[in-house]
Amino acid sequence: MTKTQEIIIRSLHRIEELEEVRKLECNIWGDTDSIPSHQTITAVKNGGLVLGAYCKDQLIGFQYSFPGFNGKSAYLCSHILGIDEQFRNKGIGEKLKLAQREEAIKLGYSLITWTYDPLESINGYLNIGKLGGVCSTYIANCYGEMEDLLNSGVPSDRFLVEWHIGKKETTDSRGRGIALDLVLVMENSLIQWDTIEKGLPVPSFTLGLPEPECDTAFVAIPKDFRTIRATNIQAANEWRMKSRDVFSDLFQQGWQVTDFIKDSTTEIPVQFYVLTKK
Structure with missing residues (x-):
């Protein structure tokens, strides 16, 4: 086109x-x-x-x-x-x-x-x-x-x-991505990751849920989940189960997804959801 x-x-x-x-x-x-x-x-x-x-x-x-x-x-x-x-x-x-x-x-x-x-x-x-x-x-x-x-x-x-x-x-498509320190977001993402073959990310460990006084939370997901699913089904299922646990726990504690951070940095293989308290 x-x-x-x-x-x-x-x-x-x-x-x-x-x-x-x-x-x-x-x-x-x-x-x-x-x-x-x-x-x-x-x-x-x-x-x-x-x-x-x-x-x-x-x-x-x-x-x-x-x-x-x-x-x-x-x-x-x-x-x-x-x-x-x-x-x-x-x-x-x-x-x-x-x-x-x-x-x-x-x-x-x-x-x-x-x-x-x-x-x-x-x-x-x-x-x-x-x-x-x-x-x-x-x-x-x-x-x-x-x-x-x-x-x-x-x-x-x-x-x-x-x-x-x-x-x-x-109701307007203006993009709502908030200006945040990417290093801060990466360090505080509730899902942390390692990289495997072809630079694809795989979840390594999860941080504890935010303290009650926190007003923002971040959760990493892969930039290219479809490639992971096509080439490494085990890694795809690890992402599925880790993210299921984290999001389910956050939602039960009154958090909601309200924004998304799209980062174009090639060496960072993930992007991030932003969650805030209802």
Whole structure:
């Protein structure tokens, strides 16, 4: 994709469009568990939302949401977002999320929720650092043992993100990364790490939980978890279990994830979640 190629995002309503979405989903995750178009069109007709991202009339990304209800209020449950492999890391996911926010507000929603793998740093940076989502719920093995192309071999743990789209401070994509001393962050990360082959990080030990008077906590995750999972499944599972324990303990003590530190320093193989007390 070149700079001159414009990405168009629009809501999808026709069964033919939604069948294109299903086929793209199959290309990304495999065809064993794709969402049938009769399900997505039913959701669209009943408070749900499907967005398509197009480049030169080619569908290259999508986002699917359906209504949720917690017994007190309705919200939009953002279920799946996918980008064609050739168009990833070009900001299309962010464009889809911002369009989702606009359409959700039109439909009357003030909250969007979704889950994602907390070890996927690209998603963490987008969901927390740029969009302004927060998280205080950790779901261990959320979807059970997944055998698709992107998730096999590691428990499907997930963060549950809350995106309060009615609040101004969480509705512009300005990036909220805070200015901190990186050395201080590294030293105080609750997960410490060593580097192994190809410079990949593996968790070594964890620090104790913050003292009651502390107001900020940091947790390291790998910059490139997918490469770790593809080349060293043991290290991938060590990251999964260490981070599961740390985040679960923090959330139980009233902490929530509120920011993300993305560092581009090549020799530092991790990035960091920032947590604050509720």
